[in-house]
Amino acid sequence: MEIGGVSQAKSNQWVVDPGAWPPVRSAQRNSISNIHALRMGYVETARLDSLLKASPSNLLGVVRHDRSSGEPSGLGACPVVCLDMPQFNGPSLAEVWTSTLSVTYHQAEGIPCAMNDEVLFGALQLEERPGTLLDILTYTAYRRLLVQARALGYPHLLRVWNYFPHINRESDGLERYQRFCAGRHQALAENLSDFPRTLPAGTAVGTMSGPLSIHFLAARQPGTHVENPRQVSAYEYPRVYGPRSPSFARATLRPSISGSHLLIAGTASVVGHASEHIGEPHKQTLEILHNLNALITQTEQRHGITRGQWYGQALFKIYIRHPEHFVAIRGILKEQLPSHTQVLYLQGEMCRSELLLEIEGILGQEKTIDVSQTVSPTPVRLQQPATCQHAQPDSFRIVSSPDSVSHSL
Numbered sequence: 389m390e391i392g393g394v395s396q397a398k399s400n401q402w403v404v405d406p407g408a409w410p411p412v413r414s415a416q417r418n419s420i421s422n423i424h425a426l427r428m429g430y431v432e433t434a435r436l437d438s439l440l441k442a443s444p445s446n447l448l449g450v451v452r453h454d455r456s457s458g459e460p461s462g463l464g465a466c467p468v469v470c471l472d473m474p475q476f477n478g479p480s481l482a483e484v485w486t487s488t489l490s491v492t493y494h495q496a497e498g499i500p501c502a503m504n505d506e507v508l509f510g511a512l513q514l515e516e517r518p519g520t521l522l523d524i525l526t527y528t529a530y531r532r533l534l535v536q537a538r539a540l541g542y543p544h545l546l547r548v549w550n551y552f553p554h555i556n557r558e559s560d561g562l563e564r565y566q567r568f569c570a571g572r573h574q575a576l577a578e579n580l581s582d583f584p585r586t587l588p589a590g591t592a593v594g595t596m597s598g599p600l601s602i603h604f605l606a607a608r609q610p611g612t613h614v615e616n617p618r619q620v621s622a623y624e625y626p627r628v629y630g631p632r633s634p635s636f637a638r639a640t641l642r643p644s645i646s647g648s649h650l651l652i653a654g655t656a657s658v659v660g661h662a663s664e665h666i667g668e669p670h671k672q673t674l675e676i677l678h679n680l681n682a683l684i685t686q687t688e689q690r691h692g693i694t695r696g697q698w699y700g701q702a703l704f705k706i707y708i709r710h711p712e713h714f715v716a717i718r719g720i721l722k723e724q725l726p727s728h729t730q731v732l733y734l735q736g737e738m739c740r741s742e743l744l745l746e747i748e749g750i751l752g753q754e755k756t757i758d759v760s761q762t763v764s765p766t767p768v769r770l771q772q773p774a775t776c777q778h779a780q781p782d783s784f785r786i787v788s789s790p791d792s793v794s795h796s797l
Contacts, residue, residue: 526571555594590636594737701752
């Protein structure tokens with residue numbers, strides 16, 4: 389079977405040519421490996437209070453996917469995002485963003501923010517009032533968050549998540565996603581220097597209900613924005629997809645004192661600019677994996693990263709349009725994703741009605757120095773068969789190399 393001109397066997401490989409994995413010297417870690425400006429993990433919501441109290445790290449933000457749940461105590465001024473996106477797998481999980489660096493909190497213009505010496509995590513929600521179109525609301529939201537981040541000393545957007553209901557519904561002659569894109573485009577074009585090359589990685593997914601909800605990462609120093617060689621850059625899409633192109637990068641590579649993060653945008657079954665495999669969730673999943681492989685390979689080749697260096701965090705979030713497709717999609721990903729990956733499955737609507745799922749992710753490196761022996765890491769790759777350890781809900785630990793010390797969030 390051919391998928392986008394590449395055989396299925398080749399498409400199923402995370403690494404086109406695995407070769408020999410370079411060894412990572414990791415027996416004894418310098419203190420730099422315990423410094424984390426940014427870490428994220430999935431935590432069982434029912435245990436969130438107790439785990440937060442026991443964690444030595446400082447909170448940057450919490451993202452929950454059940455709007456009916458009460459907020460846990462002890463979060464203080466920490467940004468908390470609540471989305472109406474039903475979860476498919478296991479007990480209810482929350483995303484918890486933390487840092488071992490000192491964190492300060494600030495709130496203005498309805499935007500709570502948490503900051504350390506490197507990054508800012510912020511969130512805002514705007515209700516859609518009768519008579520206000522989504523493009524106007526989106527423009528207002530983006531102007532507000534850009535002004536706030538710049539005023540606090542974090543002028544560089546790294547990653548933005550956008551959520552709102554009825555994403556494919558028509559509104560005054562335009563699809564709501566197209567209206568969202570128009571508002572976002574105008575705000576970013578007016579406020580970002582070197583637009584569109586400085587666009588952040590992005591996700592836009594439809595929720596079951598709720599306001600326009602945006603949360604974002606910004607930084608003191610710019611990240612490197614990465615495009616996918618298999619796809620037309622979203623900001624260069626033809627006008628058939630709307631009056632303004634979607635304004636986001638396919639990924640952002642974020643440097644840090646403790647190692648880099650690759651923040652991967654929502655990735656769908658799109659080759660060039662066209663949706664592929666209409667009505668076929670199995671083939672769409674494989675196409676997405678091929679797109680992810682191409683994106684990661686592009687990052688490595690352009691920025692001098694070897695595949696074996698991705699042995700820190702590996703987290704993926706899968707948005708699925710129809711609940712009846714969950715089992716089949718999960719079965720494919722269990723075979724394809726690395727064994728140390730955390731995975732969260734949510735119900736959501738993609739930006740095009742024919743797209744049945746979307747995958748976003750975070751890959752992390754860790755810098756280690758002053759070591760005494762060499763071991764091979766657990767690399768991030770897709771290779772069939774593989775066992776996937778999905779979303780460890782009972783621990784803050786992220787598994788990396790076999791002999792490494794687990795790090796708390």
